[in-house]
Amino acid sequence: MAQLMVKRPNGTRDVVPSQMYKWNTVEGIVKSQAEAYGFKEIRIPTFEETGLFVRSVGDTTDVVQKEMYSVTATGDDGFTLRPEGTAGTIRALIENGLLNDGLPQKLFYVLSCFRHEKPQAGRLREFHQFGVEMAGSSDPRADAEVISLAKSILDAAGLKNIQLNINSIGCPECRAKYQQALKDYFAPSLDKMCETCHNRYEKNPLRLLDCKSEICSEIAKGAPVIIDYLCDDCRTHFESLQKYLTAMGIDFAINPKIVRGLDYYTKTVFEFISTDIGSQGTVCGGGRYDGLIEELGGKPTPALGFGMGLERLILTMENQGAEFADEESCDIYIGSMGENAAVKAMQICRELREDGVRAECDVVGRSVRAQMKYADKIKAKFSVMIGDSELESGKVELKDMQAAEKPAEPTMLTLDENFRGCFNALLIAKQLDAEGFDFGTDE
Ligand code: ATP
Ligand code: MG
Numbered sequence: 001m002a003q004l005m006v007k008r009p010n011g012t013r014d015v016v017p018s019q020m021y022k023w024n025t026v027e028g029i030v031k032s033q034a035e036a037y038g039f040k041e042i043r044i045p046t047f048e049e050t051g052l053f054v055r056s057v058g059d060t061t062d063v064v065q066k067e068m069y070s071v072t073a074t075g076d077d078g079f080t081l082r083p084e085g086t087a088g089t090i091r092a093l094i095e096n097g098l099l100n101d102g103l104p105q106k107l108f109y110v111l112s113c114f115r116h117e118k119p120q121a122g123r124l125r126e127f128h129q130f131g132v133e134m135a136g137s138s139d140p141r142a143d144a145e146v147i148s149l150a151k152s153i154l155d156a157a158g159l160k161n162i163q164l165n166i167n168s169i170g171c172p173e174c175r176a177k178y179q180q181a182l183k184d185y186f187a188p189s190l191d192k193m194c195e196t197c198h199n200r201y202e203k204n205p206l207r208l209l210d211c212k213s214e215i216c217s218e219i220a221k222g223a224p225v226i227i228d229y230l231c232d233d234c235r236t237h238f239e240s241l242q243k244y245l246t247a248m249g250i251d252f253a254i255n256p257k258i259v260r261g262l263d264y265y266t267k268t269v270f271e272f273i274s275t276d277i278g279s280q281g282t283v284c285g286g287g288r289y290d291g292l293i294e295e296l297g298g299k300p301t302p303a304l305g306f307g308m309g310l311e312r313l314i315l316t317m318e319n320q321g322a323e324f325a326d327e328e329s330c331d332i333y334i335g336s337m338g339e340n341a342a343v344k345a346m347q348i349c350r351e352l353r354e355d356g357v358r359a360e361c362d363v364v365g366r367s368v369r370a371q372m373k374y375a376d377k378i379k380a381k382f383s384v385m386i387g388d389s390e391l392e393s394g395k396v397e398l399k400d401m402q403a404a405e406k407p408a409e410p411t412m413l414t415l416d417e418n419f420r421g422c423f424n425a426l427l428i429a430k431q432l433d434a435e436g437f438d439f440g441t442d443e
Contacts, residue, residue: 011117011125013311021327022314027110028325029156030130030308034108037149039132042107044088047071050078056087056264056292060204067115081114085131086264086289086305087296093135094298103136103301110310122280122312130313133305135293140237143268143288143304144244150272150284150306151250157313158322159274162283165255166245166270168238169206170230172291178229179205189219206259225256237267264289268304274316283316284308331427333375333401334361337368337387344386344415351420357427375401381430382423390415398426 008014015023031041050070057063069081082088089107092098098105110130117123132149134142147164154162169175182205186193190201193208193216200207209220230238245252252270260269269287277283286306294300317324332352336345345361352359360378362371368385375383383399390396398411411426413419433439 009125011119011123013124013126022317022324023310024327025324026157026310026314026317027130030108030110030153030310033149033153033156034130034132036152037106037145039106039108039134039149042089042092042109044082044085044092044109044111046112047079047081048088048091050080052087052091052296053080053083056090056296057084058204058264060200060207063115067117069114069116082111083115084113084307085109085111085129086133086292086307089131089133089305090135090292090296090298090303093133094293094296099135099293099298099301104142105135106132107134108132120280122277122309122315124311128310129307130310131305131307133303135301135303138237138290138302140240140268141244143237143241144248146286146304146306147241147245147270148248148250150286150308153308154272154283154313157317158320159313159316160320161275162316163273163275164250164252164270165258165273166241166252166268167226167255167258168230168234168267169226169259169265169269169287170234171266174229174231174234175206175226178224178226181224181229182206182208185223186219193219209257209259220257226259227254227256234267241268260285260287264292264295266290270306272308274312276319277312277315280312282309283312328358329379329381330360330375331358331381332360332423333371333378333380333383334359335368335371335375335383335385336362337385340391341386341388344391348415348419352423355420355424357420357424381427384413386415398423400430 034041050068053068054064059065063083068083071079071081089109093105093107108131110128112126112128114126116125119125130153132146134146147166151164170178183201186201186205186208190198194211194213197208197211197213197216200211208216209223211217211220227238242252258269258271259265265287267288267290270285271282272284273281274283275281284306286304288302288304290302293303334345334349336342342362349359349361360380366374372383372385380401383401384396386396394415395412396415398413400407400411413422
């Protein structure tokens with residue numbers, strides 16, 4: 001009887017080996033750019049106490065109200081699979097005393113996030129984020145640096161048509177006035193609005209601007225904008241940020257509608273939107289959260305950061321035909337015929353790998369033909385086939401698997417301690433040749 005096949009959970013993905021080069025490209029880009037800006041990598045647990053997310057993301061957000069994967073094990077209190085990286089990173093920053101270790105602290109991470117959402121293109125239940133957090137500066141130069149890093153990554157990924165939207169949502173003081181103005185504006189239309197918005201009206205009026213429902217977003221179009229309510233400090237901060245961005249050649253648009261989904265933001269908020277991947281176009285979102293560290297029990301420290309969705313980044317790169325770094329294939333396949341040759345093949349392979357050469361040999365017991373077929377399949381650059389006569393003569397012919405025609409003179413390698421040195425030299429020569437290096441001509 002056929003067994004029922006187990007499928008992966010809805011909204012999750014496998015990355016098969018043939019697709020891995022895309023992830024390696026993107027992770028290489030984010031890490032090298034983050035390091036260029038002086039950010040250091042941090043790793044945090046996959047799950048945290050549920051209360052951490054309720055306090056930092058905010059209990060009126062969609063993430064906390066509808067999207068959390070909460071788990072309990074016998075005898076444990078509630079834990080939740082992280083829906084984003086900031087809360088855990090800030091918790092770790094405080095818990096490990098990093099705030100006493102010289103400011104600003106500049107951290108980055110690449111991690112999986114879990115949200116119980118309706119799966120669709122660019123919206124998954126397990127997805128991956130690259131994120132950064134910078135703690136210890138309230139200066140707008142910090143905001144400009146963080147935005148600049150996100151922009152450098154998108155540029156290095158070769159993306160076009162990405163729009164940067166910025167806004168300031170002020171500090172608790174100016175926001176209180178603005179929230180009152182919003183309530184006054186929405187009050188007459190409230191009975192037409194969705195149920196969630198009724199709740200937002202009471203608990204977090206700013207979120208009224210964030211509603212995705214058609215009626216609510218239509219009503220929100222005429223709402224007062226926060227920029228008109230900013231206090232002097234917040235206004236100056238926002239203007240300075242724009243000055244730095246302009247000086248760094250980073251184009252932006254001010255969009256008073258972005259308030260960001262999460263509760264902990266203050267002053268600067270921003271999003272990078274791709275026009276190429278449809279409605280889930282936000283590739284990167286972030287902002288300043290000056291109150292969060294204190295809220296989580298650390299000494300009051302201003303901070304900011306962003307999260308970048310890696311699936312959306314890859315999707316945008318694919319749609320725009322951006323280039324991914326090539327996958328490295330096998331350097332040499334060492335084929336063998338017979339027991340003694342097999343032993344020799346394994347010895348040589350092991351030596352080559354000590355030099356960092358990607359070497360493979362037969363571990364299945366296949367025929368010569370099948371071995372060569374496999375060498376083709378794995379796109380080996382070179383191959384040799386060791387048999388009894390090669391063992392006897394101590395020499396083997398090196399085959400260039402990518403050469404269009406057979407060379408006039410075969411390249412012979414000796415089956416002794418010189419094999420690795422000679423092969424390494426040939427491999428380097430082939431690489432230089434592929435890069436168009438001019439070896440000059442014989443006199
Ligand atoms: P959206 O408005 O698209 O739901 P969000 O405001 O919930 O995004 P953030 O919490 O700011 O997103 O997360 C940062 C980034 O993570 C997003 O800009 C996006 O690129 C990515 N992201 C968020 N949710 C998902 C998801 N379910 N699947 C894939 N990527 C996601
Ligand atoms: Mg969301």
